[in-house]
Amino acid sequence: MGELKLMKGNEVIAHAAMRCGCDGYFGYPITPQSEVMETLMLKKPWETTGMVVLQAESEVASINMVYAGASCGKKVMTSSSSPGVSLMQEGITYIAGAELPCLLVNVVRGGPGLGTIQPAQSDYYQTCKGGGHGDYNLIVLAPASVQEMNDFVDLGFELAFKYRNPAMILSDGAIGQMMEKVELSDFKPRWTDEEIQKISGSWATTGKTADREQHIITSLELDSESMEKINHRIQAKYRKMEEEEVRYEEIQCEDAEYIFVAYGSSSRICQKSIEIARAKGIKVGLLRPITLFPYPTKAIAKLAERVKGMLSVEMSAGQMVDDVRLAVNGKIPVEHFGRLGGIIPTPDEIVEALEQKIIGGK
Template identity: 75%
Template sequence: MKGNEVIAEAAIRCGCDGYFGYPITPQSEIMETLMAREPWKETGMVVLQAESEIAAINMVYGAAACGKKAMTSSSSPGLSLKQEGLTYLAGAELPCLVVDVARGGPGLGTIQPAQSDYFQATRGGGHGDYHLLVLAPASVQEMNDFVALGFELAFKYRNPVMILADGVIGQMMEKVRLDDRVPRWSDEDIERISGEWALTGKKNERARHVVTSLELDSYKQEEFNHKLQAKYRRMETEDVRHEELSCDDADYIFVAYGSSARVCQKSVQLCREQGIKAGLFRPITLYPYPRLPLQALARRVKGFLAVEMSAGQMVDDVRLAVNATAPVEHFGRYGGVIPTPDEIVEALKKQIIKA
């Protein structure tokens, strides 16, 4: 199946309540698949084409405020439009899932794949001090797996979760093992899971629920920000994910996520064939970033090459983690161009090995 189609199928199977979206290449198959599947007949899941990305993320906000599993998807220019909604969702502590199948920018850019949304994904993206929890799939299987996982983490932290994919992962076809169907939450489930805050209609026995991010008293707003920061620190200890390939004996490490990591797998193989002990470190959560395991590697390797389909965004996090313990360089192709395994090996030789 195609990566985008799998997102749609996984949403239905994990008991998603509502999808709200706006067409944009290269991810339109998500809504198209949902509309063709008609999940409202099967599970009652709502699928609605909104008038804009802005409206779509605000429909998600409304649905999420009711304690429902709501999601949207888009691609880079559309994500820029959703940033207002995302900061409100984070500020109101609402759980939801956002999929970004990234393309090259800036501006209207290109419809070809890119990883230049890293900053807007991991740094918050909108105004205020907040973060999304960001998952980066490197296969169609992970497109499937991260939908249910994304909702689980969104509700664990009451925070928006983003799946940051790119045009390669969204468009490519691979074999995939789909999850078993999980029923949508009943009213009782929502009461049990989110009963303290969800909008379910004010009953006599409880105080009214107000979902808001407004606090006019600066001191209380600072207190609320402390609470958010504590939540992000908790994510950093409990939900950091990464994967290592051939790192145990490696002298040199490629650091790459998503489709760049797939290309780097081949580069590791090419290096090993040439007698260069290379490994691959693949962050799976981009926020929180797997800083500690990278630090541990930095103490014994000769250098890192961050490989991204961008002019150098994730490399900042690599440098922060490595903290000058070992050399860190960046190699990127961007604007919709995918690097080849060979040019990555050449970049390693030229920028890090140098001999």
């Protein structure tokens, strides 16, 4: 049993980083996630675990620091919120293109533009459908609790190194700011130089010794034939992730006639909506994607064989609903419900939307 604490989601990200053997955090302050770096600076892990923590001059710099740290085979991460993550997109596509492992955290706030500092889920497109240029995907983990903020740091690093691909925790301002009971992970030591050689020694820039060729971290390849091959190799990783890494949770789906599809904060509210709906005699369940990439397409398609309709509940104008519709492929009605601009929908609003858009809409 790990250490039990009452903590904010953002603080937990910092504690989980120190405890999972993270080598470096590079960040820039932005609401509503500034507690991540504040906690790290308070805890001074450079004096205990040896972890480097640096406040960069911008998100542009911090993501490029992550790019370099990842190039060295180190476990490095950054965190930010929506406008900051927009600035990071250049670095993220370079990291994906150079096939480097790292952990990114987006504590989403409402947009577009400078938007609001209140929670939103309107960065789904940016996170799951590109964000930066070129054909790439992030491994995307969507925590729905402070506990998962802890758990997904270690899991994110594990998957990132397994596939040499950046992983992102797509959280939101509600989960970042809320305090909950959390069981913190046990401390793991940082990798030694020998362990890094074992894990990433075939590619990391740790200094060209006489016994090996030089290592070059780059996403540049001017020869189109070669660049296509690189793309195919990267795509093959994504197909493998789709086979092996899909994570989701089904709640009261066994007898359900209708399904909410929701991740993160919205999925928590949907659980209350299920109670309200079932009290009214509406049999509804919840499919909560935990990985947004790879997406639980097959699980949704399977449910579409036997339920009457699905409502994608997101704090956005309807982004993930595209993936639900693609999975359902026209078999049953799929609609979206969400509030915008940093407003969290109430459980009653969600039930009402189900009744109007799905049940009444037949």
